[in-house]
Amino acid sequence: MMAIFGTSESADVLPRSTRERLKATLRRDKEALSPRVLRRTLTELQAIVDPQVSEVEGGRLAMGVAGWYARATPEQRRDCWLLMSEQFAPDAAKIKAAREHYEAAQGTADEGQAEIRMRKAFLSPRTRLLQRFAVFPEGMRFLVDLRADLLPSLKADKRLLPLDAELEALFSTWFDVAFLELRRISWDSPASLIEKLIKYEAVHDIRGWADVKNRLDSDRRCYGFFHPRLKDEPLIFVEVALVDELAASITPLLDEHAAPAEIDKATTAIFYSISNTQVGLRGVSFGDSLIKRVVETLKDEFPKLKTFATLSPIPGFRSWLGKQAGEMLAQASAKTRSELKKTLGAEPTADVILAALDKPLELAPKSPLRQWVLSSAASYLGKAQHEGKPLDAVARFHLGNGARVERLNWAGDPSAKGIKQSYGLMVNYLYDLKRLDKHRAMAAQGQIPISGAIEDLYF
Numbered sequence: 356m357m358a359i360f361g362t363s364e365s366a367d368v369l370p371r372s373t374r375e376r377l378k379a380t381l382r383r384d385k386e387a388l389s390p391r392v393l394r395r396t397l398t399e400l401q402a403i404v405d406p407q408v409s410e411v412e413g414g415r416l417a418m419g420v421a422g423w424y425a426r427a428t429p430e431q432r433r434d435c436w437l438l439m440s441e442q443f444a445p446d447a448a449k450i451k452a453a454r455e456h457y458e459a460a461q462g463t464a465d466e467g468q469a470e471i472r473m474r475k476a477f478l479s480p481r482t483r484l485l486q487r488f489a490v491f492p493e494g495m496r497f498l499v500d501l502r503a504d505l506l507p508s509l510k511a512d513k514r515l516l517p518l519d520a521e522l523e524a525l526f527s528t529w530f531d532v533a534f535l536e537l538r539r540i541s542w543d544s545p546a547s548l549i550e551k552l553i554k555y556e557a558v559h560d561i562r563g564w565a566d567v568k569n570r571l572d573s574d575r576r577c578y579g580f581f582h583p584r585l586k587d588e589p590l591i592f593v594e595v596a597l598v599d600e601l602a603a604s605i606t607p608l609l610d611e612h613a614a615p616a617e618i619d620k621a622t623t624a625i626f627y628s629i630s631n632t633q634v635g636l637r638g639v640s641f642g643d644s645l646i647k648r649v650v651e652t653l654k655d656e657f658p659k660l661k662t663f664a665t666l667s668p669i670p671g672f673r674s675w676l677g678k679q680a681g682e683m684l685a686q687a688s689a690k691t692r693s694e695l696k697k698t699l700g701a702e703p704t705a706d707v708i709l710a711a712l713d714k715p716l717e718l719a720p721k722s723p724l725r726q727w728v729l730s731s732a733a734s735y736l737g738k739a740q741h742e743g744k745p746l747d748a749v750a751r752f753h754l755g756n757g758a759r760v761e762r763l764n765w766a767g768d769p770s771a772k773g774i775k776q777s778y779g780l781m782v783n784y785l786y787d788l789k790r791l792d793k794h795r796a797m798a799a800q801g802q803i804p805i806s807g808a809i810e811d812l813y814f
Contacts, residue, residue: 370385370512371383371386372441373393373434373437373438373441373442374441374442376390376393377390377393377394377397378390385430386434387428387430387431387433387434388431388434393434393438396420396434396435396438397438397442399416399419399420400438400439400442400443400484402416403416403417403420403484403487403488404443404483404484404487410487410490411490413487413490414488414491414494415491416487417484417487417488417490417491417494418493418494420435420488421488421491421493421494421497424501429504432504433508433512436501436505436508436515436518439481439484439485439518440481440514440515440516440517440518441514441517443479443480443481443484444479444480444481444517445476445477445478445479445480446476449476450473450476450477452476453469453472453473453475453476453477454473454476456469456473457469457470457472457473479517479521481517481518481521482521482525485498485521485522485525486525489525489529489584494584495529495582495584495585496584496585496588498522498525498526498635499526499585499633499636500635501522501635502519502522502523502526502634502635502636502637503633503634503635505518505519505522506519506634506635506637522635523637523638523639526635526636526638526639527638527639529582529584530582530590530636530639532580532641532644534582534583535580535581535582535590535641535644536580536581536582536583537578537579537580537581537645537648537649537652538578538581539576539577539578539652540552540578540579540589540592541571541577542568542571542572545587547587548587548589549567549571551587551588551589551632552567552570552577552589552592553567555589555592555630555632556628556630557628557630557631558627558628558629558630558668559605559609559627559628559770560772565611566611568611569609569610569611569613570594570609572615573615573618574596574598574615574616574617574618574621575594575596575597576595576597576624576649576653577592577593577594577595578592578593578595578645578648578649578652579591579592579593579645580592580644580645588632588633589632590631590632590633590636590641591629591630591631591632591641592629592630592632593626593628593629593630593645593649594626594627594628594629595625595626595627595653596608596616596624596625596627597616597618597621597623597624597625597657597660598616598622598623598625599616599620599621599622599623600622600623601623601625601662601761601762601783602623602625602627602664602666602783603666603762603764603767603781604666604764604766604768604769604781605627605666605767605768605770605773605781606769608625608627608666618657619659620659621657621659621660622659622660622661622662623661623662623663623664624650624653624660624662624663624664625664625666626646626649626663626664626665626666627666627667629642629645629646629752642752642756643752643755643756643757646756646786650663662785663785663786663788664758664761664783664784664785664786665753665758665783665784665786666764666767666781666782666783667753667781667782667783667784668749668768668773668776668777668781669732669735669736669747669749669750669776669777669780669781669782670747670748670749670776670777671735671746671747671748671776672732672735672747672776672777672778673775673776673777673778675735675739675746676709676728676731676735677709679731679735680705680708680709680731681704681705683727683731683734684703684704684705684708686734686814687727687730687814688814691723691726691727691814694723695708695723695724695727697723698722698723698724699711699724708724708727711724712724712728715728715774715778715779716766716769716774716779720765725765728778728780729763729765729780729812730812730813730814732763732777732782732812733763733809733810733812733813734813734814735747736750736760736782736803736805736809737760737805737809737810737813738803738813740803743800743801744798744801745798745803750782750784750803753784754784754794754798754803754804755795755798755799756786756791756795757786757790757791757792757793757794757795757798758784758785758786758787758791758794758804759784759785759794759804759805759806760782760784760803760804760805760806760809761782761783761784761785761806761808761809762782762783762806762808762809763780763781763782763809763812764780764781764782764783765780766779766780767779767780767781767782768781785806
């Protein structure tokens with residue numbers, strides 16, 4: 356009896372599929388749309404992809420559904436996602452028949468036609484549905500925002516994964532770099548566009564108009580990728596400082612009162628902030644193409660530029676070290692542990708050493724504790740991996756694009772955010788234009804390209 360009651364209780368709390376709900380009469384708790392309204396909504400979605408409906412008319416119908424969606428509650432929107440995900444899947448019987456035909460046709464003259472048939476079988480009505488939403492003027496904006504709404508729910512509700520995968524696949528085509536325009540954003544750009552820089556800046560918060568004016572000054576450049584269907588909306592943008600040496604700190608670059616550098620003497624371009632602006636385009640990669648295009652543009656404008664590098668945060672370092680401090684201490688030499696013991700006045704355990712790092716910027720240049728942090732950071736960037744890729748997200752991005760880990764900078768970001776992320780450390784990733792392909796190939800094989808200076812810091 357206990358087992359029976361337990362099974363019944365578990366079944367009661369399981370969410371019903373849209374197929375079950377469409378056949379029902381009453382709605383359950385936590386179901387936003389009643390079966391009757393759910394059926395009506397499905398009918399409206401099906402009308403959009405009706406083969407008898409033209410693309411223009413389908414777009415008009417899709418715009419009507421988008422209008423309802425804009426007014427809907429989060430729970431009602433979720434029901435709409437479930438309908439799109441569950442009710443517009445490919446036909447399983449057609450896929451099975453096409454696969455059997457394809458397998459039987461291998462090595463025959465019919466092989467090509469069989470492949471075409473199988474490809475068509477895998478095309479879902481969901482693809483056509485989403486394409487119709489993209490027809491009306493604000494349709495692309497609607498779909499990008501819909502996916503941004505959807506993403507936080509994927510972990511809790513796997514039924515939504517097909518809809519997310521379909522959107523990502525379509526966006527990868529629609530937002531291919533071949534269709535994007537590289538544009539410079541300057542102080543002369545429309546105020547509405549500059550406001551978007553302030554809104555979307557994700558690395559170093561923009562504090563106001565004086566700050567953004569400094570970032571768009573004569574010795575700076577800012578470029579973004581734009582899509583024709585998202586008017587004046589940068590998808591990603593990069594901020595660049597033109598200087599005469601590798602930058603070691605973000606502070607002078609963000610100093611609103613500093614005089615502009617003499618750009619005719621600039622030899623180095625520092626990429627100090629790259630920000631994606633559209634959450635709904637997660638998984639669609641165009642950052643690497645942006646850097647390449649910007650490098651080409653800068654070289655044309657400033658032939659004296661020889662060095663292209665970043666000044667990047669290390670967002671995962673402090674969290675990682677909090678878990679790996681014991682291991683880093685075990686890897687340190689006996690001499691290093693002895694020096695740490697003398698400095699700390701106690702045996703250097705993970706807890707003791709992490710507590711001593713409460714105010715890292717106060718550590719003297721020759722402090723053994725400071726050297727230990729630098730060595731740990733070098734190990735984090737040069738060795739720490741997950742599934743053959745760098746553990747740190749920023750490192751993963753730049754190394755995947757062909758850069759190498761060049762130099763660690765103590766107190767590179769002394770802000771509260773910098774201290775919280777990495778004890779204030781920043782790193783330069785160098786884009787050696789002659790070795791990009793080599794470094795990219797190394798990264799693809801799980802080898803992290805690093806400079807000799809970083810290797811020298813290893814325990």
